[in-house]
Amino acid sequence: MATVTRLYDDYAKAQQAVRSLEAAGIPSSDISIAASNSDGWYDKTIDRDRDGTDDRAEGAATGAGIGATVGGAAGVLTGLGLMAIPGVGPIVAAGWLASLAAGAVAGGATGGIIGALTQAGVSEDEANVYAEGLRRGGSIVTVRTNDSSTARVESLLDSSAVNWRTRSDSWRKEGWNRYDPAASPYTSDQVRAERSRYIGQ
Template structure:
């Protein structure tokens, strides 16, 4: 098994990537999505943060595969990131850390889950920071034989180059994700989204 990961500036690209991964044969239980929800963009009536995310994490199988995963997004908060909607195995790890009431545990759980599954630690910090700034993270555990196709799906859907994005963050003095940092405000998130949209070819 390998882990393929993509950070997306546009939630629609991330959602399409999740759908295409499912169509390629990746089981919904092996796909995760974590999206910044500053401004309540993806809110549901379910406002129980940790429980909502844990519920969403299990809905992929119960709610019709990948479609269920996407409609079963649960709400939660990650220290340093702020409010997110999330589903899947990565979300369940972060929700479990948040429920443990350890300060910063959810962020540690997110980065720890990524690195434990084979994601480079520097990239994991970029991914967490990217979600903090308004992005959406898609992560899938795939068989080695499916890995090239899964990587191509993420690339075709405008996945962010983590090295290039790390360079942009570093120009501002950023070195790594800090779970004690203030979450971005809606205005800051919107500014970040516009900034990256203007960089698109």
């Protein structure tokens, strides 16, 4: 079993990647998503039926779960939930990797996201970049796949993903070395400034 992970600048791009995976027949149980909530996008009221009540609250009241209406489709996106990661702050996550990270955080492990990623087979260097990407307002999608499907999964994920090596090189030029779980999470203003640096890249 192989693990493929990609970094995206925002939730919308990661969400599209997940939808592409599911449309291609990749089982939802093999897909995970984690997205920064530093800018509060998940806190905003979602009222698609315009009845004056947040659709997520209605979903929770009917047993559908807090994220049921956010994803808009069956699959991993319907299981979105909010959690906190040291150094990253609030993230919205779903899937098997989110469960690993939540277990690590609940157990008191610092940098629970790093442990979850490396346990899933991601190299430590990449895991540090993905965790820092989350801290800076990004999103990650991680997929468990067999060797025969790896190339197809990579192709689906790559369409709007960030090149993690290029991004980490950019951060290193500014003095960044590795993800620090003791660092202060980015504010919404810092996230907006970070995203604006990479528009068009």
